[in-house]
Amino acid sequence: MNYFEVFGLPKTLNIDLKTLERKFHELSRKYHPDYFTTAAPEQRQQALQMTATLNDAYRTLRHPVQRAEYLVELEGFKADGSKVPKSFLMEVFEINEQIEEVKAGSATKEQIAALRGEIEARAAKFDSELKSASLAWDNLVASSAEESQRKQQLTKLTEILSESSYIRNLQRDLEEKP
Amino acid sequence: MARIVGIDLGTTNSLVAIVENGTPRVIPGPDGNNLVPSVIYFGENGEVLIGNPAKAKLIEKPKNTIFSIKRFMGKGMTDVKDDLALLPFEVSAESENILKLKVFGRDYTPPEISAFVLRELKRNAEAALGEDIVNAVITVPAYFNDAQRQATKDAGRIAGLDVLRIVNEPTAASLAYGLQEQKQGIVAVYDFGGGTFDVSILKLSEGIFEVLSTSGDTHLGGDDIDEQLMRLVLAESKTTPDPRDFPSIRKATNKAKEDLSSADEAEISIPSLGYSRKLTRKEFDALITPTVERTLKSCRQALQDAGLKPGDVSEVVMVGGSTRIPLVRSRVQELFGRVPHTSLNPDEVVALGAAVQADILAGGKRDMLLLDVTPLSLGIETMGGVMSKIIPRNSTIPASASEMFTTFVEGQTNVKVHVLQGERELVQDCRSLAQFDLKDIPPMPAGLPRIEVKFLIDADGILSVAAQEQRTGKYQSVAVKPTYGLTDEEVERMILESFEYAESDIEAREVIEARNEASTVLIATDKGLKSEEFADLSADERNEIIAAAAHLQETVKIEDHRAIRDAIERLSQATQRLAEMIMNSAIGKALKNKRVREVDTDEPTDHLDKH
Secondary structure, eight states: OOHHHHTTOOSOSOOOHHHHHHHHHHHHHHHOGGGGTTSOHHHHHHHHHHHHHHHHHHHHHTSHHHHHHHHHHHTTOOOOGGGSOHHHHHHHHHHHHHHHHHHHTOOOHHHHHHHHHHHHHHHHHHHHHHHHHHHHHHHHHHTTOOHHHHHHHHHHHHHHHHTHHHHHHHHHHHHTOO | OOOEEEEEEOSSEEEEEEEETTEEEEOOOTTSOSOEESEEEEOTTSOEEESHHHHTTTTTOGGGEEEOGGGGTTOOHHHHHHHHTTOOOEEOSOOSSSOOEEETTEEEOHHHHHHHHHHHHHHHHHHHHTSOOOEEEEEEOTTOOHHHHHHHHHHHHHTTOEEEEEEEHHHHHHHHHHHHHOOOEEEEEEEEOSSOEEEEEEEEETTEEEEEEEEEETTOSHHHHHHHHHHHHHHHOSSOOOGGGHHHHHHHHHHHHHHTTTOSEEEEEEGGGTEEEEEEHHHHHHHHHHHHHHHHHHHHHHHHHHTOOGGGOSEEEEESGGGGSHHHHHHHHHHHTSOOBOOSOTTTHHHHHHHHHHHHHTTSOSSOEEEOBOSSOEEEEETTTEEEEEEOTTOBSSEEEEEEEOOSSTTOOOEEEEEEESSOSBGGGSEEEEEEEEOOOOOOSTTOOOEEEEEEEOTTSOEEEEEEETTTOOEEOOOOEESSSOOHHHHHHHHHHHHHHHHHHHHHHHHHHHHHHHHHHHHHHHHHHTSGGGGGSOHHHHHHHHHHHHHHHHHTTSSOHHHHHHHHHHHHHHHHHHHHHHHHHHHHHHHHHHHHHHHHHHHHHHHHHHO
16 A cells, blocks of 8 residues: 555545645544454554554655655666766855855855745745645646656656755855854 | 653662643652652562662671672673772673672672662652653763663563653753743753763753763762772771671761761761761862862863853753862852852752653643754774774764675675764774674675665664665664673563562561551450450450460561461451450440530530529
8 A cells, every 4th residue: 555545546646735624633543542442452462553654754855855855766767976067066066065164154144044035046946846846736637648748847847855854954054064 | 652751860869850731740668758768678588679678688797788880781701890899899701881789699680689779769750640650861971881781771661561651860850850940042951970070061942952062980979989089088097897887987987078068067977986087178179179179171162062162051950969068069150150050959850750751752742842962973893993983972863874884705794883882982992882893794795895884873872783785775684792781582581570579579568567457456456355344354355365465466577468368367257256255335425424424514505594
């Protein structure tokens, strides 16, 4: 059973988090090992496995990036940080150099603020790209689009997702400055 | 289903609680106290005292009175070196991965020592409830790692308990709180106990207690504050103290710490060192500020992990004895911008919550459900000594993850897997959890075998591993050797050994009971010797009574309840006729008195009636 099936959801990327949470609680009440303490060992084991899968599914689907990464993998694609465009790598490299300067203590307050703004802008751009690509995917699913169109959209999603670890690292590295 | 008790196995104190008619209550010990100090005294003759009687031996017998053993659960020698500097215990030479304390030439692991406390709680519950208790829920600090959780479960098994669930202490506290207050929303539980600090952020909605994040330090508690004060005394003391003085220094500094929760000034006085000083609240606050700051750092981390700001928290619940410190309360209040909730008894709330969880497991409460998280990320060692995370911290448990492993050389039949817990990038900075070999891999060219290893963290926060070779579908034998834990065989052996203790416990109790009875009999005999009737006995009878009484007085000194009972029996036999004579004459007197009184009272009544 894949994570979308666990929640009885179609393989789409726009999920209402409130509904997902309600469903998560509902299924937890049904399968949680706490309610099987007195059951037979096989049933207890089953409850444990089922709840572990439910929790894994909820953990993955509640985050838009992880949800999309999971979906493209289900479809046989894989986000890969080493396959991002060179221009993007250059950009990241430049920002990284500026972070190093901040860490070395040679940056002014204004420079730090500007850098933070730049990283946030990059992150916002990533979010909006992922969001529109996700919407486009959902539309294809809803209209039962052809295989070739779906493949094309999955490729696009995978390209966007490949950048995600760089964005996360930039955000983390700046916050970690001494 | 048999009853399930909830146990708070604390660093300083331990408690057992049960839910009756929907309400949790703490079961007190025979001395009427709810708190059983987590102190174990080992006597020269093999007797073991637990709780308050053991605590009374702390100063007199420092080497064989063990306390704060929880700090050593799941730890090796290198982990606890600093602590041991201020503790009077003797450590066994073979303590590298599992610390062992040496008492009268015998090695004890922390789970074995904790088992003594658990057995005492089990007995208290059995005495109060009038039935055998086998099932228990035991609480642990939320930030306990796998080895520490496993060690707690082992302690339960050694004590003859079936540990149905390990529950995190702050989460247990939230259950007790939620039950009482019927609140909804975001709750932060700040749990600052004797040995550990935890903070958990929970979302309470319609009976579901969902932990969003947890953070903490399993080595940060009231003990650390005591030790800071102890170091102050040691630095200021003119004489060089012996480790034997540590318990009295600890007692004095602990008292000063407690006094300062209500007073502005306290006295630290240690006559044996000729040491005395006043300590103001201000000085104390300055001394402990770094410690309190560490707890606040954890709080900020937990908030960040939950994706929340301090203002999102609608209630801060204070748990643990160290939350009585005024500086702690004021700093927590500043951080969250609200007055913390302190109306629950900070010493009892965890045990009460454990009882609530026990009740849920027993099927008593289906409307409540606890969803807890794993406090630390789980990962495996990859090339170059890097830790690759497979289950991130704050994942709801049970949680699982699968990883594919393969071979590097042709025909390789073994793959080593090293499992770790922690947040750092490098293996050396994380906690080694276990190592295992994937064995019997069918010989194939390098990289061809695909072995799927499934890691599962159960609802106790404890890891299990299963492996399957994908091409052949064959399950691999996975013998996980814990890095800092006991193997199953070792636990089994300890269970067997504990039966000896269970027996010697019963023996010790019987001796105490026999002694109590002997003293009653001896007091009665003493009265008899002074009675008028004693003179009426034959010389033989008198001599036998005196001899039997002397014999009993000698026998009570030895640890043998059978011999004491025999001596009581001999004395009872000897005094039987005397007792009868005294009884008869007493009855005679009583009857005589009664008749006199009856006559006295009857007459005036008649008289009054006539008037």
